Amino acid sequence: MSEPSIGILDLGAANRANVASGLERSGARVAFVCTPRAFQECAALVIPGVANLGYIAAELDRLTLREPLLHAVERGMPLLGICAGYQLLFEGSDEAPEARALGLFDGRVRALAAARLPHMGWNLVEGGDGVRDWAYFAHGFAPVASTCAIATTELDGHRFVSVARKGNTVGTQFHPERSGTYGRAFLDAFVAFAREAACSQSA
Amino acid sequence: MLAKRVIACLDVAAGRIVKGIHFLALRDAGDPVEAARTYCQEGIDELVLLDVKATSERRASAIDTVAAVAAAIDVPLTAGGGVRNIDDVARLLDAGADKVAINSAAVADPSLLTRAAERFGRQCVVISIDVRRTASGNAIATHGARVAISRDPIAWAREAQARGAGELLLTSIDRDGTQAGFDTALLAQARAALRIPIVASGGAGTCASFADAFGAGADAALAATVFHDGLLRIADVKACCTQRGVRVRT
Structure with a gap:
């Protein structure tokens, strides 16, 4: 059986090439997708995001990908959102208040309260199980609370939600494609998850 | 809590690493992809790839080297050198740079910073400022330090921050290649004036020079020669920082 591909939504985000390289290092076959039709060929979807949230939200509508994406998620297709692509999964963002987010996670994206902004560099991702890993961040906004939170990160005495998950939808405020061995392990896990989901769908 | 970053810089010309003193007298020093891989294995936090002759020879950055x-x-990878307009920024980001450093073109037209930030987010816009000490105080230089501009670097950094820059790469031309330590006075001035992260550059010599730069307010410190020539090991730099109470990624 040929390896099912992971579709990277091409919304003009600047890190799409790096996300593709990262997934390929984890053994995945990747394809850039920008049409609803191309979704059908994918085992999983990724929304990369070095971009203004308003920009990628508008691109999602311009390319008429919003409804197909929500349907795919409803059918159980694994989805990973990264950075601005992660923020798009929440209910809305103060960075672009007029932008329509996806609302897959509850909670709102707020401006970070920190002495130094943007939050740029390596910080600890802390899960509820006490596990802490270094990951690379580059952002000025983040979700501060969500029932979907599975890990948080501390900055200048405040915490924000750095990883969230609900069903088969997962998102990271950090950049797994640029987060060394932890990032690699994270992408390995997502690729394995996509593979399993594809097998159970075709079975 | 955010860690201080140790960054290795690859100065590249025509697809090869080159290294000079005070920006001039470049010599060949190897394959950038091999060097980048080795740095990652040794625990580097970030890489900067500068096409050192791009602006002076009026040609675009070597996109292929960035992509490789x-x-x-x-x-993360910051790419710079020869960035003239928003299309150059887009090309470097498309090739896989996480951030793009803009120097001469931003001095000529500061609105470039704003346009880049609005399109790609300010976290990928780095203002690169080369500083030379003169009789009448610090001044900036452009075009690979070949063109002097009588302008205060801190005032320019503040304007660049207001225009959309999300990080400052602050290079002391006088310290570059000397291994005499970073210009901590300049770093402290910049720290007091700015809200964006500051990358110290020029003068890395001993492990202690990194801790000194962080102590002066730098969020990251960059070196080329001392890492490339094996004079310092990244693990030793980080151990020294930890010993001095500076938080680094381990």
Whole structure:
């Protein structure tokens, strides 16, 4: 059986090439997708995001990908959102208040309260199980609370939600494609998850 | 809590690493992709790839080198050198740079910073400022330090921050290649005036020079020669920082 591909939504985000390289290092076959039709060929979807949230939200509508994406998620297709692509999964963002987010996670994206902004560099991702890993961040906004939170990160005495998950939808405020061995392990896990989901769908 | 970053810089010309003193007298020093891989294995936090002759020879950055390095590494990459307009920024980001450093073109037209930030987010816009000490105080230089501009670097950094820059790469031309330590006075001035992260550059010599730069307010410190020539090991730099109470990624 040929390896099912992971579709990277091409919304003009600047890190799409790096996300593709990262997934390929984890053994995945990747394809850039920008049409609803191309979704059908994918085992999983990724929304990369070095971009203004308003920009990628508008691109999602311009390319008429919003409804197909929500349907795919409803059918159980694994989805990973990264950075601005992660923020798009929440209910809305103060960075672009007029932008329509996806609302897959509850909670709102707020401006970070920190002495130094943007939050740029390596910080600890802390899960509820006490596990802490270094990951690379580059952002000025983040979700501060969500029932979907599975890990948080501390900055200048405040915490924000750095990883969230609900069903088969997962998102990271950090950049797994640029987060060394932890990032690699994270992408390995997502690729394995996509593979399993594809097998159970075709079975 | 955010860690201080140790950054290795690859100065590249025509697809090869080159290294000079005070920006001039470049010599060949190897393959950038190999060097980048080695740095990642040794625990580097970030890489900077500068096309050192791009602006002076009026040609675009070597996109292929950026793409090859970006695909080979799992830490962030800043690319710079020869960035003239928003299309150059887009090309470098498309090739796999996480951030783009803009120097001469931003001095000529500061609105470039704003346009880049609005399109790609300010976290990928780095203002690169080369500083030379003169009789009448610090001044900036452009075009690979060949063109002097009588302007205060701190005032320019503040304007660049207001225009959309998300990080400052602050290079002391006088310290570059000397291994005499970073210009901590300049770093402290910049820290007091700015809200964006500051990358110290020029003068890395001993492990202690990194801790000194962090102590002066730098968020990251960059070196080329001392890492490339094996004079310092990244692990030793980080151990020294930890010993001095500076938080680094381990």
